[in-house]
Amino acid sequence: MxxxxxxxxxxxxxxxxxxxxxxxxxxxxxxxxxxxxxxGGILHLKEGSLYPALHAMERDGLLVAExxxxxxxxxxxxxxxxxxxxxxxxxxRSQWSEFRDATDAVLRTRPAEEATS
Amino acid sequence: xxxxxxxxxxxxxxxLAVPAExxxxxxxxxRSHVHDDLDDRMRAGIDEDRxxxxxxxxxxxxxxxxxxxxxxxxxxxxxAAMRRAxxxxxxxxxxxxxVMCGGLNGVTNILAAIGRATRxxxxxxxxxxxxxxxxxPGAWLPNWEPGTxxxxxxxxxxxxxxxxxxxxxxxxxxxxxxxxxxxYLVGRxxxxxxxxxxxxxxxxxxxxxxxxxxxLRIAAVVAGxxxxxxxxxxxxxxxxxxxxxxxxxxxxxxxxVDTGLSEGFVKASIWWSIFIAAAVPIGLLVNLITQRWPAxxxxxxxRIERCHSSE
Numbered sequence: 276m277x278x279x280x281x282x283x284x285x286x287x288x289x290x291x292x293x294x295x296x297x298x299x300x301x302x303x304x305x306x307x308x309x310x311x312x313x314x315g316g317i318l319h320l321k322e323g324s325l326y327p328a329l330h331a332m333e334r335d336g337l338l339v340a341e342x343x344x345x346x347x348x349x350x351x352x353x354x355x356x357x358x359x360x361x362x363x364x365x366x367x368r369s370q371w372s373e374f375r376d377a378t379d380a381v382l383r384t385r386p387a388e389e390a391t392s
Numbered sequence: 393x394x395x396x397x398x399x400x401x402x403x404x405x406x407x408l409a410v411p412a413e414x415x416x417x418x419x420x421x422x423r424s425h426v427h428d429d430l431d432d433r434m435r436a437g438i439d440e441d442r443x444x445x446x447x448x449x450x451x452x453x454x455x456x457x458x459x460x461x462x463x464x465x466x467x468x469x470x471x472a473a474m475r476r477a478x479x480x481x482x483x484x485x486x487x488x489x490x491v492m493c494g495g496l497n498g499v500t501n502i503l504a505a506i507g508r509a510t511r512x513x514x515x516x517x518x519x520x521x522x523x524x525x526x527x528x529p530g531a532w533l534p535n536w537e538p539g540t541x542x543x544x545x546x547x548x549x550x551x552x553x554x555x556x557x558x559x560x561x562x563x564x565x566x567x568x569x570x571x572x573x574x575x576y577l578v579g580r581x582x583x584x585x586x587x588x589x590x591x592x593x594x595x596x597x598x599x600x601x602x603x604x605x606x607x608l609r610i611a612a613v614v615a616g617x618x619x620x621x622x623x624x625x626x627x628x629x630x631x632x633x634x635x636x637x638x639x640x641x642x643x644x645x646x647x648x649v650d651t652g653l654s655e656g657f658v659k660a661s662i663w664w665s666i667f668i669a670a671a672v673p674i675g676l677l678v679n680l681i682t683q684r685w686p687a688x689x690x691x692x693x694x695r696i697e698r699c700h701s702s703e
Contacts, residue, residue: 303421304428322425322450323457326418327464334468348431349424352417 284318288328290371291318293337293356293364300341300355303329329354337363394444397426400454407458410465418461426451 295301295309306329307320332338337360342350356364401419408415426447433443451457 302424304425307425308432321452322422323452323460326421326425327460331464331468345424348427349420351424352421 290367296354300353302351302353396444400448403454404458407455409462
């Protein structure tokens with residue numbers, strides 16, 4: 276992943292996580308996989324960023340976690356949204372739309388267009 | 393567990409500089425992660441040796457991954473220390489303010505009562521630090537020499553004693569309780585609008601008598617509300633209710649000791665009961681609206697330029 280993409284991802288990591296566990300509880304590996312699938316493989320959450328972020332979100336009360344025994348292999352820690360997490364997600368979605376539109380407005384304007392407008 | 397993965401997890405475990413119980417949780421979580429990753433790769437037809445190599449490579453080098461967890465832990469420690477420092481500073485400020493507003497009078501009366509009861513070798517109704525106020529039975533003024541460190545309090549105490557002190561103090565305590573309850577119930581954003589919307593206009597109208605009194609009332613509301621909000625954020629439900637009950641109890645006791653159940657106390661109690669009843673629903677409504685419609689929160693947050701730009 277390029278440095279630029281990593282920087283962008285860092286700023287949106289919490290929103291992505293909140294969004295993928297909005298409907299159902301998932302554990303770390305599933306969260307990373309879900310993000311990769313939904314973004315067509317463009318975004319890839321590294322474990323070194325994902326797990327510290329999950330733990331911080333748990334501390335902040337956005338998520339609650341529960342260890343569950345797996346039918347096969349080691350136990351898994353499932354994360355689900357709290358009410359605070361849901362309202363944070365709503366807020367982040369709205370902020371993201373605003374930010375994306377604002378950024379687009381700047382990035383899509385080329386010097387030639389400015390000159391003619 | 394594949395030996396390559398086990399080695400990786402051991403290396404990671406050795407580099408984690410976090411408490412032991414957290415090391416165990418982190419390693420367990422990463423173990424389940426890499427286990428699933430390995431399974432997926434093998435299901436895709438990759439042989440175990442290669443799959444484990446890829447899964448480990450995917451995780452990143454152990455030092456880097458451990459470094460992220462360590463950094464996160466250091467940040468958490470720093471954040472917790474900062475939060476504790478801020479909370480302590482706020483409690484000190486609120487505490488000092490509460491003492492200035494109400495406690496000093498209570499302490500004065502208690503010390504004076506002790507002085508009266510024990511006489512301390514002095515004539516009745518005279519103590520070392522406090523002297524009775526002429527024409528105001530039960531009220532005591534500081535009796536210390538100008539220029540001592542007590543002197544800086546004198547203005548505040550004298551000001552309070554110029555007014556029917558028990559009523560003013562009880563009112564300030566009740567204002568603080570109102571703020572505390574509203575701050576606790578609706579959070580900072582709620583009190584900022586609910587309390588101020590109701591309290592300030594009323595205070596201003598009522599305050600024609602004294603600017604100092606108005607400022608004291610406003611400061612009492614804000615201090616109480618901030619304390620309530622902090623208590624709410626920390627989930628100290630029982631502490632905040634106990635604090636409110638304690639302050640109210642203290643106010644009642646001081647009221648009885650000082651004046652009996654005076655007309656002023658009853659009036660202040662009624663006023664502030666009405667005030668709490670009016671401020672809290674407004675605060676709750678503001679909180680609800682701003683949570684439900686985030687765009688409105690931006691406007692309500694007085695970031696007017698952003699509202700204009702999004703229109």
